[in-house]
Amino acid sequence: MLKKIKAEWFSNVRGDVLAGIVVALALIPEAIAFSIIAGVDPMVGLYASFLISVIIAFIGGRPGMISAATGAMALLMVPLVRDHGVEYLLAATILTGVIQVLFGVFKVAKVMKFIPRAVMIGFVNALAILIFMAQVPHFVGINNTTYIFVAITLAIVYIVPRFLKSVPAPLIALVLLTAVAIYSGFELRTVGDLGAITKSLPSFLIPDVPFSIETIMIVLPYSLALAIVGLLESLLTASIVDDMTGTGSDKNKESRGQGIANFVTGFFGGMAGCAMIGQSVINIKSGGRGRLSTLVSGVFLIFLIIVLGDLVVQIPMPVLVGIMIMVAIGTFDWSSFTYLKKAPRTDAAVMVLTVLIVVYTHDLSIGVIAGVLLSAIFFVAKISKIEVKKRMENATPRYSVEGQLFFASVEDFLEKFDYSIENENVIIDFTDAHVWDDSGVGAIDRVVLKFKENGNEVILEGLDSGSKKLVDKLAIFNSKNAKLPTH
Amino acid sequence: MYKKVLLAVDGSDHSIRAAKQAVKIAAPSPDAQVTIVFVADHANAKNEVLHSGSSMELDLKRRKKIQPIEETLAAGQVKYKVEILHGTPGPAIVEYANKEKFDILIIGSRGLNGLQEMVLGSVSHKVVKRANCPVLIVK
Numbered sequence: 001m002l003k004k005i006k007a008e009w010f011s012n013v014r015g016d017v018l019a020g021i022v023v024a025l026a027l028i029p030e031a032i033a034f035s036i037i038a039g040v041d042p043m044v045g046l047y048a049s050f051l052i053s054v055i056i057a058f059i060g061g062r063p064g065m066i067s068a069a070t071g072a073m074a075l076l077m078v079p080l081v082r083d084h085g086v087e088y089l090l091a092a093t094i095l096t097g098v099i100q101v102l103f104g105v106f107k108v109a110k111v112m113k114f115i116p117r118a119v120m121i122g123f124v125n126a127l128a129i130l131i132f133m134a135q136v137p138h139f140v141g142i143n144n145t146t147y148i149f150v151a152i153t154l155a156i157v158y159i160v161p162r163f164l165k166s167v168p169a170p171l172i173a174l175v176l177l178t179a180v181a182i183y184s185g186f187e188l189r190t191v192g193d194l195g196a197i198t199k200s201l202p203s204f205l206i207p208d209v210p211f212s213i214e215t216i217m218i219v220l221p222y223s224l225a226l227a228i229v230g231l232l233e234s235l236l237t238a239s240i241v242d243d244m245t246g247t248g249s250d251k252n253k254e255s256r257g258q259g260i261a262n263f264v265t266g267f268f269g270g271m272a273g274c275a276m277i278g279q280s281v282i283n284i285k286s287g288g289r290g291r292l293s294t295l296v297s298g299v300f301l302i303f304l305i306i307v308l309g310d311l312v313v314q315i316p317m318p319v320l321v322g323i324m325i326m327v328a329i330g331t332f333d334w335s336s337f338t339y340l341k342k343a344p345r346t347d348a349a350v351m352v353l354t355v356l357i358v359v360y361t362h363d364l365s366i367g368v369i370a371g372v373l374l375s376a377i378f379f380v381a382k383i384s385k386i387e388v389k390k391r392m393e394n395a396t397p398r399y400s401v402e403g404q405l406f407f408a409s410v411e412d413f414l415e416k417f418d419y420s421i422e423n424e425n426v427i428i429d430f431t432d433a434h435v436w437d438d439s440g441v442g443a444i445d446r447v448v449l450k451f452k453e454n455g456n457e458v459i460l461e462g463l464d465s466g467s468k469k470l471v472d473k474l475a476i477f478n479s480k481n482a483k484l485p486t487h
Numbered sequence: 488m489y490k491k492v493l494l495a496v497d498g499s500d501h502s503i504r505a506a507k508q509a510v511k512i513a514a515p516s517p518d519a520q521v522t523i524v525f526v527a528d529h530a531n532a533k534n535e536v537l538h539s540g541s542s543m544e545l546d547l548k549r550r551k552k553i554q555p556i557e558e559t560l561a562a563g564q565v566k567y568k569v570e571i572l573h574g575t576p577g578p579a580i581v582e583y584a585n586k587e588k589f590d591i592l593i594i595g596s597r598g599l600n601g602l603q604e605m606v607l608g609s610v611s612h613k614v615v616k617r618a619n620c621p622v623l624i625v626k
Contacts, residue, residue, distance in 0.1 A: 115541055124537065238547055242542065244532045246573045285529055285575075335534055 008063050012289045013307070019288025019473055020296025023066055023279055026168040027053075030279070030310070030327065032191055033067045033320045037134045038074040038087065038271060039081040041195035042312070045069040046305055047202040048093075048359075052255035053298025055261040055274075056242060060251030062238040064245060065176025066279040067261065068236075068298075071131045072229050080222045088208035088219055093272040095216070096230065097263025103231055104256030112235050112251070113143050120236060121333050124277075126367055128332035131324060135424030138189070139321045140241035146187045146318045153322025161315055167266040168282065170323045174315060181206035181316040192313030197310035201302065227259075230274035232368060234258050237275035244284045272281065273461040278330055346378040379478045384408035386433070388416035403479050406436035417447055422454040427466040431462030434483035440467075441474040448477040491556075493589040494523050495565075495580045495614070498552030501595030505625040506556045509593050510563030513558035518529075521560055521567040526554050526576040531561075577613035584618045593623045605616060 027049050034046030049068035056067045081089050109288075135229045137151050157175040164172075181188055192198075209215050239248050254275075262272045283293055303313065333339075350371050358367030386403035397418075405413055428447070435441060448458045463471060494509045496502035506523075513519040527535070527549060547620040553569055560567045572579045586590050596611045615622045 082503070117538065238535070239542065240532050240536045243527065244529050244537050244546065244573055246527075246571075281529070281533065333534065333537055339538065361576065411552055 007104065008291050008486045010290070010292065010416045012287070013292060015287035016290045016292035017296050019053045019283050019286035020293040021287070022166075022298050023283045023293070023297040024300035024304065025171045026282055027066075027068055027279060027297060028304065028312070029170055029174055029315075029320055029323045032315070033324045033360075034069045034074040035271070036072050036138075036194050036320070037071065038077045038085045038089070040077075040271060040281075042191060043196070043198050044089075044269060044271045045074070046197075046240050046266060046301070047263050050298045050302040051202060051265045051270050052261045052273045053294055053301070056075050056257055057298065058292070059252035059253075059260055060257040060291075061255075062241055062275075063249075064280070064293060065234075065237055065241045065254075065295060066273050066283050066294060067234065067258065067273060067275045068279065068474075069271055069273040070233065070276050070438035071134075071324075071331075072127050072233050073274055074227055075127075075130050075134065075362065076225050076229060077223065077271060078362060080219070081309050084218060087208045088215070088366040089271055090266045090269065091209045091215065092219040092222045092226065093266035093270065094207070095219055095266075096226040096272045097259045097261070097266060097313070098157060099223055100231060100259030100262060101256050101258075103227065104252050104254075104259055107188055107252050108231070109235060109251035111274070112232070115372055116347070116350065116375040118343070118375060119348040119354050119368055120232075121339060122351040122358070123232065123364060123368055124236075124331055125336055125351075125449055126355045126364060128362075129355065130178045131331065132328040133359075135184055135328075138317050142189065143187065145188055145477045147318055149181075149186075149188060149318035150322045152317045152326070153177060154325060156188075157323065157326045170326065174319055175320065177319045178311065178315050180312055181319075186316075188318060190313060190317060191315045194317070197305065197309040197312050198280035199306050201306070202270065203305070204267055205269060206267065210406075226262075226272045226451075227249070228368065229364045230258060230262070230272060231255055233277070235279050235370035237277045239383070240277060241280050241284060243428055243435045244281070245289060272458060277329060284398055286481075292368075321402035321448030323471065332341070346375075347380070350375045350378065354360050377469055380408045384412070386413050386416075387411065390418070393427070396425045397421065397428060398429060400431070401431045401433040403432075404434055404436060405443060407439035410439050413443050414446060416448075419450045421451075423456060425457045425459065427461055428457050429461045430467060433441055433466060433467070435467035435470050437470075438474050441471055444471060445475055448475075456476060488519065489513065489590045490519050491587070491589045492518060492519060492521045492592075493584050493587070493592045493620075494521050494556070494589050495584075495592065495594040496525055496553060496561070497557050497576070497595075498524055498525070499595065499597070500522045501557055501597055501625070503559060503595075505593050505595035505623075506559040506623050507545075507563075510560060510565055514522070514563055519566070521565055522570055522587070522589070523553060523556055523560070523567055524570045524580060525549060525570060525580045526574060529573065529575055532573075542560045547605065553599065577610045578617075580610070580614055581617040584614075584620060589620050591621045592621060593625065596624045596626050 001191045030047040031049040032042040035042045049199045077089055117220045139146050155171045157169045158170040242249050354371035357370045358364050383404050386409040389400045391398045492513050509521050513521050520571050521569050574601050
């Protein structure tokens with residue numbers, strides 16, 4: 001136990017501390033920008049990023065992964081904050097935590113494998129598009145200086161890393177352009193125009209909402225959506241960190257950890273968050289591996305805010321917009337275009353529909369659920385194709401069944417037989433088939449009984465053991481009084 | 488004679504050419520062993536994880552990339568083992584080569600032009616500069 005703690009915390013102190021600092025610097029602009037997306041004060045996102053990082057450092061299931069306030073979560077909160085205010089958002093954050101802890105306890109992480117790749121790709125693409133769309137009102141049609149600042153920010157974040165890798169480029173853009181804006185007096189909107197920065201640590205508070213069923217009914221749909229989306233992004237991020245480090249992680253522990261982190265964050269004035277793909281990648285690339293890196297990122301972030309809070313309000317909005325455009329471009333899965341060409345048509349359709357549904361509803365959770373349902377329907381349609389071939393063997397007809405016999409394929413199955421023959425021995429061969437459910441057995445009953453009506457004898461051959469068990473248990477065609485059901 | 492040979496590959500045609508040279512170098516000494524090293528690039532991690540159903544599937548995809556190289560070595564009757572590293576290709580190869588103390592490092596050159604090299608950076612150049620063992624770059 002002690003050995004494990006030592007390995008997870010102190011096996012890479014230098015790398016973890018340095019990477020943690022880099023991540024903290026990269027987190028600040030994002031935490032502020034995501035708060036603005038959600039429609040709350042920057043402090044709500046900054047407190048969330050601080051608290052979630054620190055809590056996850058101790059109880060997360062994936063050392064080296066960075067969790068904080070995220071775009072995916074912020075986008076889900078927009079209508080709740082707009083219609084009911086920030087106190088309801090805090091209540092929703094607490095409830096999100098409870099739901100995620102339950103997900104962890106009931107091992108929902110396992111269910112993740114039922115979410116098809118096409119839906120996950122659609123998810124990240126939709127997220128990228130929504131983050132971009134959320135920036136549009138902050139830079140389109142304000143003034144030319146705004147456009148120029150966005151352009152310079154983009155130039156810095158894409159060109160500087162080619163030459164300088166140790167300092168995050170977004171930070172360079174932030175510091176440089178904030179300084180330019182302060183000294184030049186250009187007319188630009190700043191973070192201060194959209195909210196206030198408090199230079200203090202978060203303190204405990206109970207959200208100021210009425211304790212009633214009505215309140216729960218208001219926040220529950222948001223909490224559910226936040227819990228699902230948060231878990232989805234966290235587990236995807238965990239898989240990416242697993243791959244980058246060549247190590248494994250405990251997904252259920254991560255889910256519980258995310259839940260506890262959100263639960264606590266809600267009581268300290270922070271918004272719900274989850275793991276961040278981009279920041280986790282930065283952490284690992286900068287040499288972060290252990291829990292210490294996650295802790296340092298959170299602590300250093302709040303330290304900077306307390307020390308430099310007065311400067312943060314002077315950050316020009318166009319710089320944040322530029323950084324968010326970079327985040328959107330980095331989030332988008334650019335290989336989706338080759339995926340569209342190469343993947344099976346149904347998968348490509350699921351991906352595109354997931355994106356369209358999210359962009360239309362502005363709700364990532366609806367897109368994911370619709371995508372999963374759609375893939376399930378496509379899957380059933382694909383495997384429900386059943387073939388029945390008829391062959392004559394010494395004047396006895398022999399039917400060979402090929403495929404899966406279950407509720408979705410019974411109708412096709414029933415139509416494949418020629419029931420007009422009389423007084424023959426009919427053989428039905430199930431060697432290449434499998435019977436899955438009582439609808440399948442019912443279909444066999446119907447076929448056998450229909451043949452028997454005309455005085456035929458029916459022999460079933462080649463049922464595999466699973467199918468045979470089901471048929472023996474459920475079929476009625478062997479009992480003497482069996483009649484063809486009339487429905 | 489070379490005993491510990493490191494062959495750095497990315498699955499491209501260049502690395503197959505490098506593998507052919509590795510056979511020539513390792514085949515004469517009976518106790519030589521070639522270590523094939525493949526770096527799963529951190530820059531592609533998100534994309535690769537997103538496009539594979541599971542970590543098993545991803546591992547299989549990477550193994551498939553190395554397969555033609557394994558075949559080349561097997562055909563040359565050279566003993567080999569495969570090592571998959573995670574990181575940024577240049578530094579990851581250098582770190583591994585210097586830690587394990589190989590007699591020689593063989594790597595294919597992608598043959599980029601000046602501009603591509605400025606933008607992408609040449610892995611083989613970085614390796615030559617920082618590895619502590621002799622390096623053979625195969626064109």
